Amino acid sequence: MGKFIVGVDLGGTNIKISVFDVNYNKLMELRKATEASRGPGYVLTKIGDMVNYMLENLNIKEDSVYCMGMGIPGLLDPKEGKSYFSPNFPGWNNIEVVKEMSKRFSFPIFIDNDVRVNLYGEWKFGAGVGVNNLVLITLGTGVGSGIVMDGRVLYGATASAGExxxxxxYREGRPCKCGSSGCYSRYVSAVGIINTFKEKLHQGKNSIIEQWVGNDLNGLSPKMVSDAYDLGDSLAYEVINETAEILGFGLANVVNIFNPEMIILGGGVSLAGDKLLEPARHIMKKHALKVSSNACSLVQAKLGDSAGMIGAAVYASGRIL
Structure with missing residues (x-):
């Protein structure tokens, strides 16, 4: 067995890679801009160059590497090592990730969805240690999730369980890139919060944020809404409360369907903390089945943006075993 494991977290903004020993102690970490617009070939070459650089710096030979795991956004087939589609990656269609990376490296390589590798990280080393029934929900630009049920990660028929x-x-709500409308992610994500805020401005409401951005709403961020809330801004208060309410109703559905003992919330939007989580928790408890909701705790993720790297390493080791 090799002595080292590589974990790759491919994001729309950054590529994050760590090299671990077999006990998951981090030996080195490297982060670089993804530059997704330059195409899949460029991105995969960059990942390979980063891994090479790290192994050389650590004086690790290829035959000492046990395996490499890669977390990749979008729809993919973990068994075939193929990525079908990634919404924020131009030209990223039917990419043979494992085949391409295996041209450079002799050790085994495995891919999985980026949120699921985050799940492996939080489950084994973060907020979910020792929990056999949990759901991780990441509130970022969109909404991602991964599910552990009875100690097993759920995949489903097309490896897309837990969307x-x-x-x-909402029966007919905001349009979604998936082709449907009224999707959860269109309301509780970063994009959702910004759209809710803009809708309320168009209704004639006012906010201190208008002064902050000089009336250029392209500069608007969920953190601004959170900061304005802390300053007593009535519109920000309305937006956060409405977001928390929808978040809570969705969490009630998650509790009823999956019966988890823990829901972990991660991603940038979750950093708003209790102002978002407390009302959401209250609604979840009120509207989910009592026995199930009483058994379920709602917590924040612990590992931040390191979860994907260690999770990818854990996942790859598991695939070999």
Whole structure:
């Protein structure tokens, strides 16, 4: 057995890679801009160059590497090592990731969805240690999720189990890139919060944020809404509360369907903390089945943006075993 494991977390903004020993102690970490617009070939070459650089720096030979795991956004087939589609990666269609990476490296390589590798990280080393029934929901630009049930990660028929972000919250709501409308992610994500804020401005409401951005709403961020809330801004208060309410109803559905003992919330939007989580928790408890909701705790993720790297390493080791 090799002595080292590589974990790759491919994001729309950054490529994050760590090299671990077999006990998952981090030996080195490297982050570089993804530059996704330059195409899949460029991105995969860059990942290979980064891995090479790290192994050389650590004086690790290829035959000492046990395996490499890669977390990749979008729809993919983990068994075939193929990525079908990634929404924020131009030209990223039917990419043979494992085949391409295996031209450079002799050790085994495995891919999985980026949120699921985050799940492996939080489950084994973060907020979910020792928990056998849990759901991780990441609230970022969109909404991602991964599910552990009875100690096993759920995949489903097409490895897309747990697309909680596309749960319908309104029969005919905001249009979604998936082709449907009214999806959960269109309301509780970063994009959702910004759209809710803009809709309320168009209704004639006012906010201190207008002064902050000089009336250029392209500069608007969920953190600004959170900061304005802390300053007592009535519109920000309305937006956060409305977001928390929809978040809570969605969480009630998650509790009823999956019966987890823990829901972990991660991603940038979750950093708003209790102002978002407390009302969401209250609604979840009120509207989910009592026995199930009493058994379920709602917590924040612990590992931040390191979860994907260690999770990818854990996942790859598991695939070999």
């Amino acid at each position: 909680i972000g596309h749960m319908n919250m």
